[in-house]
Amino acid sequence: xxxxxxxxRVQLTDEEQKAKDAKVKAxxxxxxxxxxxxxxxxxxxxxxxxxxxxxxxxxxxxxxKKYRQDLRDITxxxxxxxxxxxxxxxxxxxxxxxxx
Numbered sequence: 001x002x003x004x005x006x007x008x009r010v011q012l013t014d015e016e017q018k019a020k021d022a023k024v025k026a027x028x029x030x031x032x033x034x035x036x037x038x039x040x041x042x043x044x045x046x047x048x049x050x051x052x053x054x055x056x057x058x059x060x061x062x063x064x065k066k067y068r069q070d071l072r073d074i075t076x077x078x079x080x081x082x083x084x085x086x087x088x089x090x091x092x093x094x095x096x097x098x099x100x
Contacts, residue, residue: 031082032079035078035079042088042090043071043074046071061099063099064099066096067096067097067098071095074093074095077092077094
């Protein structure tokens with residue numbers, strides 16, 4: 001690998017290469033944690049859309065209770081790739097269908 005020094009391309013020293021390799025490895029090793037954090041973020045956004053239903057003056061149907069519980073349980077699945085669909089939901093995760 002190379003770096004730029006005074007507008008010239010210079011090869012990394014062995015020490016620099018080792019440091020870069022360690023950084024890349026740490027990034028790759030943390031991929032599952034990043035995916036799970038994003039999954040929790042997406043789940044929390046979907047739950048927040050239905051929080052009003054949990055108010056004491058609203059009677060929540062069993063369908064909505066199940067939907068909300070299924071969202072809370074979504075983190076039992078683990079995304080296996082960083083690939084997201086057009087709604088930023090992981091393609092490898094099955095999200096529950098919102099009741100109508």
